[in-house]
Amino acid sequence: xxxxxEARALxxxxxxxxxxxxxxxxxxxxxxxxxxxxANRDQPPFAASSMDGxxxxxxxxxxxxxxxxxxxxxxxQRFDGTVGPGQAVRIFTGAPVPDGADFIVIQExxxxxxxxxxxxxxxxxxxxxxxxxxxxxxGSTLSAPRRLNARDLALLxxxxxxxxxxxxxxxxxxxxxxxxxxxxxxxxxxxxxIASNSFGLKALLEDAGAHVRMLxxxxxxxxxxxxxxxxxxxxxxxxxxGGASVGDYDLVGEASEKLGLQQxxxxxxxxxxxxxxxxxxxxxxxxxxxxxPVSAMVCGYVFLVPMVRRMLGLTPAGPEVKQARLASxxxxxxxxxxxMRAWLGDEGLSAFDDQDSSLLGVLARSNALIVRPPHDPxxxxxxxxxxxxx
Amino acid sequence: xxxxxEARALxxxxxxxxxxxxxxxxxxxxxxxxxxxxANRDQPPFAASSMDGxxxxxxxxxxxxxxxxxxxxxxxQRFDGTVGPGQAVRIFTGAPVPDGADFIVIQExxxxxxxxxxxxxxxxxxxxxxxxxxxxxxGSTLSAPRRLNARDLALLxxxxxxxxxxxxxxxxxxxxxxxxxxxxxxxxxxxxxIASNSFGLKALLEDAGAHVRMLxxxxxxxxxxxxxxxxxxxxxxxxxxGGASVGDYDLVGEASEKLGLQQxxxxxxxxxxxxxxxxxxxxxxxxxxxxxPVSAMVCGYVFLVPMVRRMLGLTPAGPEVKQARLASxxxxxxxxxxxMRAWLGDEGLSAFDDQDSSLLGVLARSNALIVRPPHDPxxxxxxxxxxxxx
Numbered sequence: 001x002x003x004x005x006e007a008r009a010l011x012x013x014x015x016x017x018x019x020x021x022x023x024x025x026x027x028x029x030x031x032x033x034x035x036x037x038x039a040n041r042d043q044p045p046f047a048a049s050s051m052d053g054x055x056x057x058x059x060x061x062x063x064x065x066x067x068x069x070x071x072x073x074x075x076x077q078r079f080d081g082t083v084g085p086g087q088a089v090r091i092f093t094g095a096p097v098p099d100g101a102d103f104i105v106i107q108e109x110x111x112x113x114x115x116x117x118x119x120x121x122x123x124x125x126x127x128x129x130x131x132x133x134x135x136x137x138x139g140s141t142l143s144a145p146r147r148l149n150a151r152d153l154a155l156l157x158x159x160x161x162x163x164x165x166x167x168x169x170x171x172x173x174x175x176x177x178x179x180x181x182x183x184x185x186x187x188x189x190x191x192x193x194i195a196s197n198s199f200g201l202k203a204l205l206e207d208a209g210a211h212v213r214m215l216x217x218x219x220x221x222x223x224x225x226x227x228x229x230x231x232x233x234x235x236x237x238x239x240x241x242g243g244a245s246v247g248d249y250d251l252v253g254e255a256s257e258k259l260g261l262q263q264x265x266x267x268x269x270x271x272x273x274x275x276x277x278x279x280x281x282x283x284x285x286x287x288x289x290x291x292x293p294v295s296a297m298v299c300g301y302v303f304l305v306p307m308v309r310r311m312l313g314l315t316p317a318g319p320e321v322k323q324a325r326l327a328s329x330x331x332x333x334x335x336x337x338x339x340m341r342a343w344l345g346d347e348g349l350s351a352f353d354d355q356d357s358s359l360l361g362v363l364a365r366s367n368a369l370i371v372r373p374p375h376d377p378x379x380x381x382x383x384x385x386x387x388x389x390x
Numbered sequence: 391x392x393x394x395x396e397a398r399a400l401x402x403x404x405x406x407x408x409x410x411x412x413x414x415x416x417x418x419x420x421x422x423x424x425x426x427x428x429a430n431r432d433q434p435p436f437a438a439s440s441m442d443g444x445x446x447x448x449x450x451x452x453x454x455x456x457x458x459x460x461x462x463x464x465x466x467q468r469f470d471g472t473v474g475p476g477q478a479v480r481i482f483t484g485a486p487v488p489d490g491a492d493f494i495v496i497q498e499x500x501x502x503x504x505x506x507x508x509x510x511x512x513x514x515x516x517x518x519x520x521x522x523x524x525x526x527x528x529g530s531t532l533s534a535p536r537r538l539n540a541r542d543l544a545l546l547x548x549x550x551x552x553x554x555x556x557x558x559x560x561x562x563x564x565x566x567x568x569x570x571x572x573x574x575x576x577x578x579x580x581x582x583x584i585a586s587n588s589f590g591l592k593a594l595l596e597d598a599g600a601h602v603r604m605l606x607x608x609x610x611x612x613x614x615x616x617x618x619x620x621x622x623x624x625x626x627x628x629x630x631x632g633g634a635s636v637g638d639y640d641l642v643g644e645a646s647e648k649l650g651l652q653q654x655x656x657x658x659x660x661x662x663x664x665x666x667x668x669x670x671x672x673x674x675x676x677x678x679x680x681x682x683p684v685s686a687m688v689c690g691y692v693f694l695v696p697m698v699r700r701m702l703g704l705t706p707a708g709p710e711v712k713q714a715r716l717a718s719x720x721x722x723x724x725x726x727x728x729x730m731r732a733w734l735g736d737e738g739l740s741a742f743d744d745q746d747s748s749l750l751g752v753l754a755r756s757n758a759l760i761v762r763p764p765h766d767p768x769x770x771x772x773x774x775x776x777x778x779x780x
Contacts, residue, residue: 025574025589026589026592026604029592029593029596029597030593030597041578043583043750044583044748045578045580045583046580046581048748050746050747050748074569074570074610075568075569075570075581075610075681076568076569076570076571076579076581076582076610077569077570077581078580078581093681093682094568094570094583094681094682095570095581096581130746130748134744134746134748134749135748135749135750135751135752136750136751140751142754148593149593150590150591150592150593150594150597150687150690151590151687151750151753151754151756151780152754153589153590153592153593154586154587154589154590154591154683154687154750154753154754155586155590155750155751155753155754156574156589157574157584157585157586157588157589157590158583158584158586158683158750159584160574160575160578160584161574162573162574162575163575178465178466178484179464179465179466179467180464180465180466180467180484180485181466183552184415184546184547184550184551184552185550185552185553188431188435188550189466190435190436190468191436191465191466191467191468191485191486192466193433193434193435193484193548194547194548194549194550195547196544196545196547196548197544198547199415199416199543199544199546199547200540200541200543200544200545200547201540201544202416202419202540202543203419203420203538203539203540203543204540206419207419207420207540214416220464220465220466291465291483291484292483292484293544293548297540297541297544300540354524356440356520356524357440358434358438358440358520358524358525359524359525360433360525360526360541360544360545360548361525361526361530361545362525363541363544363545364532364541364542364544364545366541390541
């Protein structure tokens with residue numbers, strides 16, 4: 001059996017690179033910018049007033065100074081003349097500063113009667129002018145790769161970028177396998193349970209930036225698995241859930257090998273999730289997840305989310321391991337790397353008592369997976385340990 | 391002028407409550423669960439094997455014990471008989487434990503020749519059986535309100551819940567105002583700039599759970615503003631951007647008052663964002679944001695995201711103020727609460743030098759807003775201050 005790190009490296013090697021596509025800015029939130037974007041204008045494109053007030057010559061600014069107001073400059077409409085000695089132009093925030101002026105007296109510091117303006121309060125040294133290009137200049141860049149957030153989008157819009165190059169969304173086909181499964185809303189037989197992993201994994205992988213297709217549940221026959229694997233054609237990654245443990249692995253393995261699977265590895269020294277497998281299936285990467293619900297989700301966090309990030313070009317692929325203090329002690333760990341369901345609160349990290357890999361209720365109450373190295377000794381409250389936020 | 395907290399309380403008072411709608415589980419990620427959901431089945435619905443192995447009677451389990459294998463139980467298909475003395479049933483993970491058996495010997499601890507099974511390794515005390523209902527029982531609940539994540543969805547699927555009651559998405563109409571604005575991709579005149587706030591705010595508010603309509607840019611005339619405000623009909627919240635500063639406020643105010651605006655407040659003792667206004671406009675809440683790009687975005691974080699959370703029924707509405715150590719000193723603050731653009735790194739929080747409210751480049755490089763109370767004195771490196779993660 002290989003280690004988690006070795007397995008993740010092999011999974012990342014299988015991840016195909018996504019090509020670039022253009023999307024309109026209004027649809028670019030959370031997409032991954034694929035290439036640096038360059039501003040082809042200055043912002044502001046002209047020296048602009050940062051306040052509502054009056055544009056004058058700085059040399060003339062002093063308490064009780066008087067000016068004649070000769071015009072107006074608004075955002076979108078400059079004053080088409082020059083400010084001469086003793087003259088002022090009414091100006092609003094964002095308006096171009098008129099030629100001849102180099103100081104904005106804010107309106108709260110003035111009194112106006114008709115065309116006559118008087119400075120009634122000491123204006124101080126601030127010119128209240130934003131120089132051209134103070135925000136960004138022609139040639140300024142937004143670097144890639146990055147997942148575009150609201151602030152990036154505002155900046156890109158200001159740069160006059162109507163569409164951006166982003167990595168195409170990885171297409172992932174999810175195949176739940178097992179005679180025991182029915183879909184939510186169906187009536188399970190007495191020996192059956194509800195297919196739950198597909199729903200959790202779909203949300204997890206779409207949050208990471210993929211597009212997920214949930215295929216019909218495959219039954220525990222070679223024929224049913226072959227049909228499902230064929231339905232997955234066109235996907236960048238095919239993910240099977242279940243059918244990868246000792247007893248029935250051969251079925252998923254046999255079906256995918258018949259279709260040409262080049263297996264990369266099978267079984268990882270981890271808990272939960274030991275019976276993980278991965279390989280290349282035609283043009284697609286294939287990952288076979290264990291069927292226990294918590295095992296499948298943990299493998300999603302540990303292997304599949306990094307795989308999606310790699311496909312999108314994000315570095316590091318992750319997952320991002322953090323450190324926190326234990327709020328309660330941990331028993332010694334066995335020979336496999338253990339991802340313990342835990343709660344991170346103000347007091348620190350507490351692992352749940354029952355770590356059985358079937359307990360979705362415990363997983364839903366967790367916000368962290370404590371990462372225990374193989375043979376990690378007992379840990380006391382207050383010790384620092386590693387965890388994955390989930 | 392009122393304080394930020396007072397203004398936010400008034401904004402939250404304006405927020406209409408969203409009704410509940412049912413959505414299919416596969417589309418429920420990130421939606422806000424509106425009512426507690428109850429499991430109407432036990433999980434697992436039967437005692438199940440947690441391993442691949444052999445189901446036997448616990449009293450007969452000891453090293454070198456021998457059994458006759460009388461059948462098989464798989465996930466989805468139980469063994470239709472009773473395990474008697476000296477008998478074993480081949481069993482796979484997730485399969486119902488047969489009647490008469492109360493222990494699963496894992497297959498690694500056995501040797502099998504034909505129908506004859508021998509225990510070849512000490513099996514230990516663990517029964518490898520998951521009791522019925524160990525994950526959850528009939529009547530177990532997933533509490534509301536909560537924003538549904540991947541783990542919640544896996545649990546809801548396992549509960550056999552095919553659709554969930556969620557809060558309807560708040561519909562927000564965004565109206566950028568100003569003669570100086572053109573949309574990205576258009577060619578700005580010499581005095582014009584690109585409308586950027588709509589794109590940033592749309593991404594921010596949709597990330598918070600709203601649906602945002604960007605309306606055409608309104609020009610600085612009553613008529614243009616009235617047209618835009620009328621186009622906003624049907625929205626739960628109408629957000630205008632710009633036209634709310636001293637100089638031209640009357641325009642947005644006049645247009646919205648002609649349409650019946652009941653103003654709640656105008657101007658907030660904050661920086662950036664002072665010329666914020668809010669009120670009730672027919673059935674909708676209305677918020678008038680300042681036009682400076684960074685001011686509008688900061689008001690989005692400080693007022694609009696909490697408003698969306700309130701509409702979705704999430705508590706607390708927020709925003710979530712955190713604490714961190716300063717990595718560099720801060721100058722004394724003035725009379726207004728100041729939201730300083732900052733970077734939170736491993737060393738702590740550092741405010742950017744230039745806090746001008748026009749600098750989208752600085753905002754895009756920020757991941758935190760340091761919250762400075764009015765008249766907050768100088769702060770030294772190492773002091774703890776409050777911030778909003780952004």
